[in-house]
Amino acid sequence: MLPGIGTKTAQRLAFYLISQPEERVEKLARSMTEARKNVRYCKTCCTLTDSEECPICADRKRDHSQIMVVETPGDLAAYEKTGKYAGVYHVLHGAISPMLGVGPDDIRLKELMRRLEGDIKEVIVATNSSLEGETTAMYISKLIKPVGIPVTRIASGVPVGGDLENIDEVTLLRALDGRTQL
Secondary structure (H helix, E strand, O other): OOOOOOHHHHHHHHHHHHHOOHHHHHHHHHHHHHHHHHOEEOOOOOOEEOOOOOHHHHOOOOEEEEEEEEOOHHHHHHHHHHOOOOEEEEEOOOOOEHHHOEOHHHOOHHHHHHHOOOOOOEEEEOOOOOHHHHHHHHHHHHHHHHHOOOEEEOOOOOOOOOOHHHOOHHHHHHHHHOOOOO
16 A cells, blocks of 8 residues: 555565564554654645644744755755755645646645745755656746746756766756856
């Protein structure tokens, strides 16, 4: 029933749980039930949190005039691991995908637009480099431009350790377009 867990993994997990002491399995079940009851969306950025506002939005040392828009809470976590971004986030919980029936109203764009009524100096679009991510990025850009807030897009290109001969043309062109001075 869980995404990313196939039959073999599910079977391995089931055998593991059956082999554990009953109180340990009950503790795991309670933890899962408590998480489901207590975890909610942050009232500001829509990430997952166990309080009304997530620790990032509650941190007044962060730059609240700069919002990075990401697709998932996992994307937010990946940027936080770098320790280099000092702004705040907005989590869309998806990307526009007409093929899958996901439109602009199905992701957290209304909440983002409400946030832009404050003192915002930049919106950084950090959606994936997939067709859906690019579609979402373009839609966000067209939505925000009339408001007058600068919209930027994260760079994409050659990954560290990547061999140029194994990289697709679109990625190579983006790397060329996004080049920086040495």
